[in-house]
Amino acid sequence: MHTDFKQELNEQQLQVVLETERPLLVLAGAGSGKTRSLIYRCAWLIKEKKVPPKNILMVTFTNKAAKELQERLQNILGYSVQNLWVGTFHHICTRILRNEASFLPFRQNFSIYDENNQLSLLKKIYKEHSLDRERFPLQPVLNRISSYKNRLLLPEDLNEYNLEISMENYKLDRTVPKIYELYQQNLLLNNALDFDDLLLYTAKLLQNNELVRKKYQQQFQYVMIDEYQDTNYAQFEIVHQIAAEHQRICVVGDDDQAIYSFRGATIRNILEFEKDYADAIAIRLEQNYRSTSHILELANAIILNNRHRHSKTLWSELGEGYKPELFVYEDDMEEANKTADLILQLHEEGIPFREIAVLYRTNAQSRVFEYACLQRNIPYTIVGTVHFYQRKEIRDLLAYLTVIFNPSDNNSLLRIINEPPRGIGSVSINRLMEFASQNHLSLYQTIQNVQAIQSIQPGIKKKIAEFAEKLEDWHRKAESTPVLDLVKEVIDSLDLINHYKNSQDPAEISRVENLIEFVSSVSEFSERWIEEYDKSPLLEDFLPFVALQTDIDRVNEAADTVYLMTLHNAKGLEFECVFITGLEQELLPHLRSMNSKYSIEEERRLLYVGVTRAKSRLFLSYAKYRRKYDSFYFTEPSIFLQELDPNLFAGYNDAVTFKPKPANKVYAKPKTLNNNQFYIGQKVWHTEYGPGLVLNVDGNGPEARLTISFSSGKLAKIIASYVSPEPI
Numbered sequence: 001m002h003t004d005f006k007q008e009l010n011e012q013q014l015q016v017v018l019e020t021e022r023p024l025l026v027l028a029g030a031g032s033g034k035t036r037s038l039i040y041r042c043a044w045l046i047k048e049k050k051v052p053p054k055n056i057l058m059v060t061f062t063n064k065a066a067k068e069l070q071e072r073l074q075n076i077l078g079y080s081v082q083n084l085w086v087g088t089f090h091h092i093c094t095r096i097l098r099n100e101a102s103f104l105p106f107r108q109n110f111s112i113y114d115e116n117n118q119l120s121l122l123k124k125i126y127k128e129h130s131l132d133r134e135r136f137p138l139q140p141v142l143n144r145i146s147s148y149k150n151r152l153l154l155p156e157d158l159n160e161y162n163l164e165i166s167m168e169n170y171k172l173d174r175t176v177p178k179i180y181e182l183y184q185q186n187l188l189l190n191n192a193l194d195f196d197d198l199l200l201y202t203a204k205l206l207q208n209n210e211l212v213r214k215k216y217q218q219q220f221q222y223v224m225i226d227e228y229q230d231t232n233y234a235q236f237e238i239v240h241q242i243a244a245e246h247q248r249i250c251v252v253g254d255d256d257q258a259i260y261s262f263r264g265a266t267i268r269n270i271l272e273f274e275k276d277y278a279d280a281i282a283i284r285l286e287q288n289y290r291s292t293s294h295i296l297e298l299a300n301a302i303i304l305n306n307r308h309r310h311s312k313t314l315w316s317e318l319g320e321g322y323k324p325e326l327f328v329y330e331d332d333m334e335e336a337n338k339t340a341d342l343i344l345q346l347h348e349e350g351i352p353f354r355e356i357a358v359l360y361r362t363n364a365q366s367r368v369f370e371y372a373c374l375q376r377n378i379p380y381t382i383v384g385t386v387h388f389y390q391r392k393e394i395r396d397l398l399a400y401l402t403v404i405f406n407p408s409d410n411n412s413l414l415r416i417i418n419e420p421p422r423g424i425g426s427v428s429i430n431r432l433m434e435f436a437s438q439n440h441l442s443l444y445q446t447i448q449n450v451q452a453i454q455s456i457q458p459g460i461k462k463k464i465a466e467f468a469e470k471l472e473d474w475h476r477k478a479e480s481t482p483v484l485d486l487v488k489e490v491i492d493s494l495d496l497i498n499h500y501k502n503s504q505d506p507a508e509i510s511r512v513e514n515l516i517e518f519v520s521s522v523s524e525f526s527e528r529w530i531e532e533y534d535k536s537p538l539l540e541d542f543l544p545f546v547a548l549q550t551d552i553d554r555v556n557e558a559a560d561t562v563y564l565m566t567l568h569n570a571k572g573l574e575f576e577c578v579f580i581t582g583l584e585q586e587l588l589p590h591l592r593s594m595n596s597k598y599s600i601e602e603e604r605r606l607l608y609v610g611v612t613r614a615k616s617r618l619f620l621s622y623a624k625y626r627r628k629y630d631s632f633y634f635t636e637p638s639i640f641l642q643e644l645d646p647n648l649f650a651g652y653n654d655a656v657t658f659k660p661k662p663a664n665k666v667y668a669k670p671k672t673l674n675n676n677q678f679y680i681g682q683k684v685w686h687t688e689y690g691p692g693l694v695l696n697v698d699g700n701g702p703e704a705r706l707t708i709s710f711s712s713g714k715l716a717k718i719i720a721s722y723v724s725p726e727p728i
Contacts, residue, residue, distance in 0.1 A: 005040060013037045015283050016250070017044045020222065023243075023277035025270070026252040029314045030299070030612035031290030031574070034252045038224055039069055041250065042084075043076045045222055053084035057220040057242070060088055061227035062572065063548060070532075080532065085220070089235050090195060093202040094544050097193070100212055104201060109406045109540065111192040112547035116390065118142055118194055121411055125182045136175055144176045145183060149196035150232045150264035152203055155181040189442075191408035199234035206241035217245045227572075228253035228273070232264040240276070247277060255310055256303050259568060259606050261599075267308065288314045288612075290574055292321025295618050298648045299611045305643050306601045314612075323650035324611075324618040326641075332582075332626045336368035339579050340376050342619065343562055346577055351617075353379055355576035357563040359610045361588045365581065366564050370693075371681040373562065383565035389546055392712060393500070393511040394518055398546065400490055404474045405539050407444035410436075414443065420499045423463050431455045432464070448472065482536035484526045487519060510715070567610045578614035580607070583622040584635040600639075607640050620649075678706055684723045689714055692723075 005017060016026050016037040028034035042058060045051040060066040066087045074080050085092060094112070101108040113121070122138050125131070148158065158177045187193065193201070206213045223243045225231070228251035231239070243249035251273060258267040274280045288296055296314045303309070329335040343356055358369050366382055373380040389398065396419050399412040406412075417432075418424045435453050436446040446453075447468040450461050470493065478486055491497065500511040525545060529537035563575070567588075582588060589603035611618060622641070625634045678684070682694045689710040696707035702721035709715050 005044060009033075009037070009040060010287060012283055012285050012287075013040070016252075016285070017041045019281065019283070020045060020049065020250075021248060023247050023273070023280035024250040025273045025280055025282040026250065026285060027282060027310050027312055028252050028254055028285040029288060029312050030254065030257060030609070031288040032285035032314070033287075033289055034226070034254075034285060035065065035069065035072075037285065038226060038250075038252060039072045039076065041224065042069075042073055046081065047077060051222060053081045055219060055221040056084055057092070057223045058084070058086040059092060059223075059225045059239075060086065061230060063088060063091065063545075065226065065572065066091070082533075088548065089231075089238070090198050090548050091544065093198040093238070094548070096202050096205070096216070097198065100205060100209075103205060103209055103212060105188055106191050106193065107406075107408070109191065111190065111402050111406045111409045111412065112198070112544060113187070113190075113192050113194045113411075114547065115142075116395070117192070117411060121186050121190070122179075122183060124411075125179065125186060129182065131175075131179065136179065141176055141179055145180045146196050147264060148180060149200045150234055152200055152207075152234055152237065154200070154204075155184055189408070190411050191406050192411070196234075199232075199238065203234045203237040203241070206238060213241055216242050221246060221248060223249045225249070225251045226253070229255050229258035229267060229270040230260045230265045231269045232266060234264075236266075236269050247279065249277065254312075255308075256306070256312070256605055257571065257609050257612075259571065259602060259609055261602055271308065271310070282310075284310075284312050286312050286314055288316045289318075290615055291316060291612060292318050292616055294321050294323045294648075295611065295614050295616075298324050298618070298644075299608055301644055301648055302604060302611060302640060303608045305640075306604055308598070308601060321616055322618075324614075324620060324648065326649040327619065327621040329621060329623045330625070332365075332368050332623045335581055335621050335623045336372040337375075339369065339581065339619075339621065340372035340378060342579075343373075343378055344376060346617070347378075351576055353560045353562045356579075357565065357570060357573070357575040357577075357613065358579045358581060359565060359567050359570050359613070360581050361567060361590055361606070363566060365587075367683050369564050369581075370683075371679070373564075374681040379559075379561040380564055381559065381561040383563055384569045389549065391511075391514055393496070393514055397487075397490070397496070397515065397518060398543075400474075400494075401487070401539060401543060403444065403471060404478050404486075404490075405543055407471070407475060408442050410443040413447075417443075417447075417467070420494060420496065422467060424460060424467070428456050428460050428464070444468075444471070478539045481538070482526065483539045483542040484519075484522050484536075486539055487522050491515060491519070567606045570613050571609050574613055574615060576615050577617040577619070578610065579619045579621070580610045581621050582626075583607075583620055583638040583641055584626070585638055586635075587626075588638050588640070604640055607638075677701070678704060678720055678723075678725070682725065684708060684725055686710070686718065686723045689716065 006014060009017065010033075013033055013036065016024070017040045020041070026034065026037065028037070038058065042056060045056060046053055058066075058069065060069060069086055070081070070084070073084075085095070097104065097110070098108050101110075111117075119138055119142070122142065126133055126136075126138075155177060158180075187197070206216065220242050223239065225239055230253070239249065251270070253270045255267055255270045258265065258270065261267070274282065291299075293316050296316055300313055327335075327338065329338060339358060343353075343358075346356060347353060360366065360369075363384065370380065370382070389395070396416060399415040402409050402412040403416065414429070417429060431453060432443060432446050432450070435441070436443050439446075441449075447464050450456065450464045450468065453461070456464070474486065474490060477489075496515055497512055500508045500515070503509065522542065525542060526537055529535075529541060567580070586594070588607060589600055593599035593603045620641075622637055623635060677700070678694050678697050680694055680697060684692050684694060684706070686692060686708070689708075690712060692708040692710035694706050695709055698705040698707075702719070704720040705717055706720055706723065707715070707717050708723070
């Protein structure tokens with residue numbers, strides 16, 4: 001198949017493709033065809049330079065991007081590429097760690113723990129060591145552990161020089177290293193790694209093991225990294241170790257879109273690339289193929305106020321288009337209602353719902369937009385909320401599959417030992433755990449030897465033994481049985497479909513649909529795998545695919561729904577029409593980011609990312625006052641608006657003012673919203689079931705009967721006085 005590279009690419013993109021033998025920094029503005037440049041560069045290496053695909057490493061930011069890259073590469077070359085290493089950092093590191101497990105303190109069949117698994121492990125540690133969750137809250141502790149791992153510090157590496165101890169958080173700072181040590185020990189006991197471990201152990205392995213380092217330096221002769229501005233220190237180290245020898249490294253990114261410092265990403269990596277690689281050259285991609293000129297004028301004007309950046313100016317040949325519009329609303333409810341009315345108007349003009357996105361700074365802002373969409377029957381999808389793989393029945397099934405693959409995973413085994421119920425109660429489970437601890441066995445080994453435990457009744461022993469036999473049978477089969485057949489066998493053998501079908505709880509019946517959907521997802525995965533590798537995937541191939549899914553990977557682009565999402569989640573996406581809401585001080589920029597110039601610059605980049613998602617229509621808005629708990633407070637327009645020339649917006653007049661009001665933060669009298677008055681679409685909280693959404697209201701006041709769908713999957717009717725409105 002003939003590809004005319006000169007015809008298909010602009011001058012700068014072609015330069016990216018041809019400059020293959022020295023370090024290359026590609027500063028690619030939003031919508032400038034960076035993915036296209038990377039794909040053609042890869043095609044050039046394979047087709048023209050005859051580089052075997054196994055010698056090319058391509059790292060993408062999402063699994064979705066990796067998949068798109070492979071599909072487009074196949075279209076250019078005319079055939080499917082085998083053995084190309086392409087995927088996210090976590091995906092690539094998982095492959096390396098499984099290959100090199102003999103050098104590491106865990107086995108090849110390790111589990112990958114998500115945040116739910118991490119929290120459950122931490123709770124277990126707190127219970128065993130009588131740690132106070134009030135004094136050492138779980139999430140801040142996990143965040144601190146994550147920051148140590150991002151700096152490549154294991155518990156044994158911590159000392160007085162790298163421990164950040166402040167008087168303000170003295171107890172937390174002194175105690176976290178001890179918790180970290182226990183946490184890491186427990187992970188290894190479960191033969192499990194969390195997401196940060198995937199990067200940490202790969203980086204340390206490449207740093208400390210010359211044999212492994214040389215192996216991957218020789219294998220990966222050409223290295224390409226996408227979204228380089230979002231890499232952290234561990235990721236930098238992995239890339240640096242692999243490319244240090246031959247220096248054939250191409251990094252693509254946009255420092256104007258660096259928005260993930262809260263995950264440990266550092267803009268330093270892209271700003272200092274030319275210092276890290278002395279012979280590096282830089283190429284700027286500034287022609288934008290997504291947005292019209294008026295939208296780009298606004299984007300350029302916004303980002304010009306940042307000092308720490310490589311200068312670049314986006315331009316487009318797509319015409320001037322519509323000017324962005326700015327709306328000032330009385331309050332957040334009016335902002336949501338008028339936004340929803342505009343969405344309906346755009347839809348009537350022929351814009352599909354899926355080409356419309358409403359963006360906001362914090363998840364809490366979604367509530368009023370959900371309600372406004374519900375009221376108008378506008379179909380919507382919230383990106384980044386509890387997703388499919390987090391539902392109880394799916395987590396249970398995944399726990400079965402995890403134990404079948406990695407029998408050392410006590411955490412997952414505890415989840416399923418009596419799920420669905422098989423008469424193994426907490427007393428018996430405690431006795432199993434005691435026996436395991438006394439005899440230095442895993443829980444899996446203990447249930448295989450349950451007959452040796454005198455303190456468990458014979459009837460319960462029989463049930464445990466039957467359960468253990470089932471798991472062992474599946475464990476043996478997993479080595480050679482295609483994952484689709486294995487999953488169907490597990491569901492059939494546990495009779496999960498009937499278990500949920502026969503329940504009196506309506507929420508349980510929806511679990512059946514989710515299990516059927518899960519089998520469909522395994523089937524889809526299998527088809528893609530067979531197409532790529534010409535063989536059926538096994539359980540070991542499927543589990544990392546599920547573990548490494550991100551919110552963006554789960555967006556169903558075929559569904560015709562409006563997307564509601566945070567500005568962070570919008571990165572990498574594009575829409576015909578974009579609404580950016582809540583452009584107010586303390587929201588955007590966020591209150592937590594207003595104490596340093598660097599944080600303010602990141603917030604400005606976040607707005608820039610939102611603006612550059614829009615192809616043809618862009619609407620910005622802020623509210624004059626906004627509800628917080630049961631009061632309203634006056635807002636101040638965002639500093640990012642105050643910096644701009646008002647003429648960048650359509651229909652600008654003096655009524656639209658960017659100037660702050662002197663009455664900032666004077667609290668207004670609350671509007672009449674009785675705490676006991678609930679409405680359809682409202683988010684609520686129940687002490688036992690957690691967060692939920694009101695589907696129906698029967699009656700008024702504290703005695704009203706509410707039908708609530710809870711995030712856990714439970715559907716329940718509850719008297720209003722037993723739930724509270726969720727605070728924004």
